[in-house]
Amino acid sequence: MAHQETLTESLFIKVFFALLALTTLTFLQPYFMHQDLSNTIGIQMFIAVVKTFLIGAYYMHLKYEQPLFRWIVLIALVTLSIFFIITSFDAIFRNDINDFFT
């Protein structure tokens, strides 16, 4: 098995504590940062994306894998983003277009 493993136990534990801190932040953010809705969602999704990045890079070993695996994830994310962008036009403009034609 020609596989180079570089994720060490100490790094794994460090990432765990980073995830623990971010999870605590997720839980407490609305209590100590009284933001409006869009800011709360923005901050929460930002924390979730950082956590996902840490999980993907270290816990799922993507940092140490060959590029093909990272491409698979990237293609999945791009595909999903296209779905989200197209649907967002529907969500935002649906009634406006009806108004436009009537």
Added chain:
Amino acid sequence: MDHSSEIEIIYDKQGNPHEVVDFNDDYEGSKLGFWFFLFTELMLFGGMFLVFAFYFYRYTDNFLEASATLNILLGGINTFILLISTYFMGMGLINFKNGEISKAKVKILLTIVFSIIFLTVKYFEWMAEIHHGIYPDSEILNAKENGIILFFGLYFTMTGLHGVHIIIGIALMAWVYFLINKETVTPKNYVVFENVALYWDLVHMVWVFLFPLFYITGLGR
């Protein structure tokens, strides 16, 4: 699998003989196949998050009202439980690769225990909702506004599908434990263990988004 020592020969178009070699140890291929499976999982949950985002945008007030009624403490506890279970799974894999088999086995069992605690907390959370008459197609829920019906429909569907993934994960971990005992999975041939750990990380990753969207947004009013 055929373990006979007979050599199998295959002939190319020019009639030259070639020995057929199949030792079933394609590490990269096993992982690549599993990553393609994870791709489909991302699409499955991604599609559900898309539906959530669409209706959240269109029924924002209803979604916030419904979100505020969820038990944030139970959801939060489950977030930490799942994180700890992921830690044990990943650390178990590192131990296993280092040849510390008994340590790895203990960590697989701990992951299973934490997964069962997750499901138990989820059970109490769902039962509380159901006792309040909140479940898909209930009379009390159907009498509410459209956005609230949609929120709880998505809540039960998405956390339910996530729960099914947890149950499958427990079965897979038990299977890995069994394979380690049988010495089919060894510190030199650990791809099955590694793929199950990848699956568990994906299950954790889905919850990383489920928790803030369902439980926290209601606090942002």
